[in-house]
Amino acid sequence: MNVAIIGGGSIGLLFTYYFTKKVENTVLYVRREDQAELLNRSGLKLYREGTLREVKVKTKVLQEEEKIKADLVVIAVKQYDLAELAETVKTRISEQAQLLFVQNGMGHVSIMKTLPQDHIYVGVVDHGALKIAEHKVEHSGEGTVKLAAFRGDSDAAAPIFDQLAESRFPIEVQEDWYQLLAEKLLVNAVINPLTALYHVENGRLLTNDYFHQNMKNLFDEAFHVLCLEDKEKSWNNVKDVCNQTARNRSSMLRDIETGRQTEIDAISGYLLERADRKACSVPLTKFVYNGIIGLTVNPG
Amino acid sequence: MNVAIIGGGSIGLLFTYYFTKKVENTVLYVRREDQAELLNRSGLKLYREGTLREVKVKTKVLQEEEKIKADLVVIAVKQYDLAELAETVKTRISEQAQLLFVQNGMGHVSIMKTLPQDHIYVGVVDHGALKIAEHKVEHSGEGTVKLAAFRGDSDAAAPIFDQLAESRFPIEVQEDWYQLLAEKLLVNAVINPLTALYHVENGRLLTNDYFHQNMKNLFDEAFHVLCLEDKEKSWNNVKDVCNQTARNRSSMLRDIETGRQTEIDAISGYLLERADRKACSVPLTKFVYNGIIGLTVNPG
Numbered sequence: 001m002n003v004a005i006i007g008g009g010s011i012g013l014l015f016t017y018y019f020t021k022k023v024e025n026t027v028l029y030v031r032r033e034d035q036a037e038l039l040n041r042s043g044l045k046l047y048r049e050g051t052l053r054e055v056k057v058k059t060k061v062l063q064e065e066e067k068i069k070a071d072l073v074v075i076a077v078k079q080y081d082l083a084e085l086a087e088t089v090k091t092r093i094s095e096q097a098q099l100l101f102v103q104n105g106m107g108h109v110s111i112m113k114t115l116p117q118d119h120i121y122v123g124v125v126d127h128g129a130l131k132i133a134e135h136k137v138e139h140s141g142e143g144t145v146k147l148a149a150f151r152g153d154s155d156a157a158a159p160i161f162d163q164l165a166e167s168r169f170p171i172e173v174q175e176d177w178y179q180l181l182a183e184k185l186l187v188n189a190v191i192n193p194l195t196a197l198y199h200v201e202n203g204r205l206l207t208n209d210y211f212h213q214n215m216k217n218l219f220d221e222a223f224h225v226l227c228l229e230d231k232e233k234s235w236n237n238v239k240d241v242c243n244q245t246a247r248n249r250s251s252m253l254r255d256i257e258t259g260r261q262t263e264i265d266a267i268s269g270y271l272l273e274r275a276d277r278k279a280c281s282v283p284l285t286k287f288v289y290n291g292i293i294g295l296t297v298n299p300g
Numbered sequence: 301m302n303v304a305i306i307g308g309g310s311i312g313l314l315f316t317y318y319f320t321k322k323v324e325n326t327v328l329y330v331r332r333e334d335q336a337e338l339l340n341r342s343g344l345k346l347y348r349e350g351t352l353r354e355v356k357v358k359t360k361v362l363q364e365e366e367k368i369k370a371d372l373v374v375i376a377v378k379q380y381d382l383a384e385l386a387e388t389v390k391t392r393i394s395e396q397a398q399l400l401f402v403q404n405g406m407g408h409v410s411i412m413k414t415l416p417q418d419h420i421y422v423g424v425v426d427h428g429a430l431k432i433a434e435h436k437v438e439h440s441g442e443g444t445v446k447l448a449a450f451r452g453d454s455d456a457a458a459p460i461f462d463q464l465a466e467s468r469f470p471i472e473v474q475e476d477w478y479q480l481l482a483e484k485l486l487v488n489a490v491i492n493p494l495t496a497l498y499h500v501e502n503g504r505l506l507t508n509d510y511f512h513q514n515m516k517n518l519f520d521e522a523f524h525v526l527c528l529e530d531k532e533k534s535w536n537n538v539k540d541v542c543n544q545t546a547r548n549r550s551s552m553l554r555d556i557e558t559g560r561q562t563e564i565d566a567i568s569g570y571l572l573e574r575a576d577r578k579a580c581s582v583p584l585t586k587f588v589y590n591g592i593i594g595l596t597v598n599p600g
Contacts, residue, residue: 197497198595210594214587283583287514294510295498 001025001163004068006085007076008035008059010129011102013137015074017046018169020055027070029062035134036061047138048168068093072160074100074123079107079266086111093117098160100147104188105266106181112150119152122177124184127169128248141245144170148177182226186234187241188267189222190215192252193288196262196295199253203246206239214284215242221282225275256295264292301325301463304368306385307376308335308359310429311402313437315374317346318469320355327370329362335434336361347438348468368393372460374400374423379407379566386411393417398460400447404488404551405566406481412450419452422477424484427469428548441545444470448477482526486534487541488567489522490515492552493588496562496595499553503546506539514584515542521582525575556595564592 003023005016008030020026028044030036039059046053073093077085082103089099098119101108112120128141147161148154157173165171174180191202194215198204205215219238228234255262268289275282303323305316308330320326328344330336339359346353373393377385382403389399398419401408412420428441447461448454457473465471474480491502494515498504505515519538528534555562568589575582 198591208594208597210590210597214590214594217583217587283517284587287517287584287587290510290514291498294508294514297508297510 001072001160002070003027003072003074003164004029004070005074005076006062006068007078008032008039008134009076009078010131010137011125011127012074012076013044013131013135014046014125014127014129014139014169015076015102016057017044017053017055017137017139018166019074019164020044020057022164022166026058027068028057028059029068030059031062032134033061035059038135042135045133045136047132047136062088066092068097070097072098072100072164074102076102078261079103079105079263080261082108082111086114089115089117098152098156101150102145103266104184104263106185106270107266109150109181117151119156120150121147121152121157122150122181123147124180128245139168141248142168144172146172146174146180148174148180150177179228182228183234183237185267185270186219186222186226186228187238188263189271189285190219190238191242191245192250192262193264193268193292194218195250196252196256197288197291199257201246202242202248202250206242206246218284218288221275221285222271225271225278225280225282225285252292256292259296262292262296264289268292301372301460302370303327303372303374303464304329304370305374305376306362306368307378307381308332308339308434309376309378310431310437311425311427312374312376313344313431313435314346314425314427314429314439314469315376315402316357317344317353317355317437317439318466319374319464320344320357322464322466326358327368328357328359329368330359331362332434333361335359338435342435345433345436347432347436362388366392368397370397372398372400372464374402376402378561379403379405379563380561382408382411386414389415389417398452398456401450402445403566404484404563406485406570407566409450409481417451419456420450421447421457422450422481423447424480428545439468441548442468444472446472446474446480448474448480450477479528482528483534483537485567485570486519486522486526486528487538488563489571489585490519490538491542491545492550492562493564493568493592494518495550496552496556497588497591499557501546502542502548502550506542506546518584518588521575521585522571525571525578525580525582525585552592556592559596562592562596564589568592 003019003026005012006029016028036059039057043054044057095116099117100121100123102123102125124146126143130138130140161171205211252262268285271285303319303326305312306329316328336359339357343354344357395416399417400421400423402423402425424446426443430438430440461471505511552562568585571585
């Protein structure tokens with residue numbers, strides 16, 4: 001089996017480390033030449049529980065013209081880079097290849113619909129991963145990769161992903177892709193913007209009564225828009241994630257603090273579009289959306 | 301005429317400076333003995349346009365038992381200290397004395413109703429004033445003191461306040477106390493919490509389109525709750541204040557940054573109570589209220 005991973009961020013590096021250990025023919029595609037060179041020269045380093053591990057990796061620069069030959073392609077770029085990548089997926093990846101998208105939010109749904117491939121999976125990554133250099137990733141929290149077929153058959157996924165999983169990097173196949181993404185979106189739509197606005201670790205949304213009230217009210221809006229079924233279960237899931245990641249600074253908080261682009265469009269922005277189509281009112285979602293975008297744009 | 305000013309914060313010091321210059325029998329009452337001693341020993345210093353000015357002031361400690369003998373008493377403590385002060389006003393100030401309350405928000409309305417005095421005014425202070433030491437205040441922006449009778453007759457105010465006003469410290473008497481406070485409350489309910497949440501100067505609410513949208517939506521809620529008449533005029537007033545104070549950091553932002561108590565209860569908290577009585581929904585007001593309180597309390 002040949003595996004390709006597109007994206008040299010924390011999640012792309014994490015997949016590359018674990019998949020390379022299981023399948024020798026794993027190739028990582030990155031955007032920048034300097035990152036590719038560094039990885040090819042120095043290998044990929046992973047910190048876990050204070051220990052440094054290393055694998056040799058094959059890294060290529062994405063912009064080259066050649067076809068991406070792989071049976072499975074993991075697409076691990078950020079939501080906001082996906083539109084640009086769509087052309088590459090259409091023209092340089094075989095229609096028989098299986099694709100796995102691991103973005104946050106739901107922004108990729110409309111893009112996936114335009115692709116020619118017959119087997120497309122979406123994945124949700126619960127791992128904590130922090131990119132500490134262009135060739136170094138810290139595996140800071142062990143979790144699970146959950147995936148489901150967006151197009152094609154979930155049953156086809158099992159034999160492939162069974163080969164790639166290991167105890168430190170388990171993979172779980174679920175039935176309902178919408179349920180899978182929506183539950184993750186709910187978590188992100190609540191925890192990310194609030195921690196970024198208040199500059200607090202995730203756990204403060206549980207321990208501070210006032211933040212907690214805001215979290216619940218924002219959750220209620222998002223839950224309603226997403227048309228999920230079991231409200232109590234979803235709310236418990238949000239609180240569980242908050243609790244399990246209590247000492248973490250969310251990715252959106254880190255993006256705001258370092259002046260990087262956030263994923264707010266794929267998260268709250270998706271909810272706003274969906275609310276608009278359903279003609280339902282989501283004042284708090286709009287408020288946090290504007291707040292996060294406002295914090296990342298220049299005045300004027 | 302005898303004048304008393306209660307409160308040794310920036311606004312109390314500002315009134316004391318200008319009133320002492322016009323009326324020799326002006327006494328400032330402060331809470332802490334060290335501040336009273338310093339003021340009596342060193343005088344009150346005021347910076348304006350880079351120049352230092354000084355007046356001798358009579359300062360007393362508020363906690364002493366004696367009556368506060370004055371024809372006019374300006375009450376310039378923070379909203380959240382007012383409940384404690386009410387007993388002093390009832391028992392130690394003559395019923396014939398005229399009272400002027402210069403708090404932000406509307407929290408003082410319910411307290412003023414319980415007082416025995418026949419002449420009570422409310423004032424809105426547009427001046428920029430920054431306390432830089434216990435005996436030093438910077439008059440950073442010149443404005444107006446607008447006041448209106450809350451109890452008694454507005455006409456009675458003119459002869460008193462004409463004696464106290466000067467070109468750098470003009471006083472304007474208006475007819476409708478509710479209109480006066482409500483317009484100021486609108487400004488505070490919008491500018492203060494948003495600048496404190498986003499950590500920006502007032503002007504950013506005009507120049508950043510996303511913050512501006514949130515400001516407008518928050519304004520709409522507050523305007524509706526306050527039952528004012530001319531929405532366009534009120535909105536223009538909020539924008540004018542934002543523009544005139546574009547380079548200022550709001551008092552609430554400074555309170556949040558230095559970990560002090562804010563006036564959110566008298567501002568957004570008042571709107572929440574009023575919305576509750578009118579059974580109208582104010583999700584954004586509740587959201588910013590929770591956010592600001594959350595930022596000033598300990599977790600747990």
